[in-house]
Amino acid sequence: MPHFSVHIREEALDGTAEPKLITALTDAVGAVYGEEFRRLVGVDLIGIPQHRRGLGGSPTDKDAPLVTLSMREAAYHLPAVPDAPARLVSTITDAVAGVLGEAVRKDVIVTVVGVPEGRTGVAGTVA
Numbered sequence: 001m002p003h004f005s006v007h008i009r010e011e012a013l014d015g016t017a018e019p020k021l022i023t024a025l026t027d028a029v030g031a032v033y034g035e036e037f038r039r040l041v042g043v044d045l046i047g048i049p050q051h052r053r054g055l056g057g058s059p060t061d062k063d064a065p066l067v068t069l070s071m072r073e074a075a076y077h078l079p080a081v082p083d084a085p086a087r088l089v090s091t092i093t094d095a096v097a098g099v100l101g102e103a104v105r106k107d108v109i110v111t112v113v114g115v116p117e118g119r120t121g122v123a124g125t126v127a
Contacts, residue, residue, distance in 0.1 A: 001122075002029050002071040003042045006096075010047030012063040017099060018045055024095035025067075032087045033075070064107035065096055073114030085112045 004025050022043045030038040050061055069088060076084045089110045097105040120127050 001040050001042060001120075002037070002069060002075075003044070005044050005046060005068045005070070007046045007048055007066040009053050009061070009063050010049050011061075012065075012100060013045060013047045020099045021045060021096070024099050025092065028088070028091035028095040029069075031091050032084060033081060062107055063100055063104050064109070065100070065104065066109045066111070067092055067096060068111045068113060070113040070115060072120065073116055076112065076114050088112055 006021065006025070022045070025043050026038050026041040029041050051059055053060055053064075055062060055064060069092065075081075078084065081087075089112065092110045093105060093108045096108050118126055
């Protein structure tokens with residue numbers, strides 16, 4: 001299951017941004033893997049209070065989202081989806097900038113994490 005964790009300044013989450021980010025990130029995965037993949041995507045938006053967010057050693061008021069996408073490692077190497085990691089980084093960045101504005105693009109950090117086979121589970125069973 002593709003899972004997003006998005007760490008972002010709490011003040012950027014204004015009640016209207018959340019559903020837009022969830023939809024845009026889900027659409028980003030669907031754009032790379034196909035529409036049927038959308039139903040598998042989970043998104044957690046984690047708001048960080050401004051005084052607890054820093055860049056370069058100093059507190060910041062920048063909306064500099066840290067986006068982590070985690071899913072099975074094999075999904076990044078499917079022959080039917082060439083260059084999946086690069087495509088994901090691009091579409092995810094586009095999704096975040098599309099919701100929060102182009103000014104945030106230069107500060108979006110995307111990490112694509114592959115989970116080895118046998119290291120995830122659903123309903124108490126290794127999947």
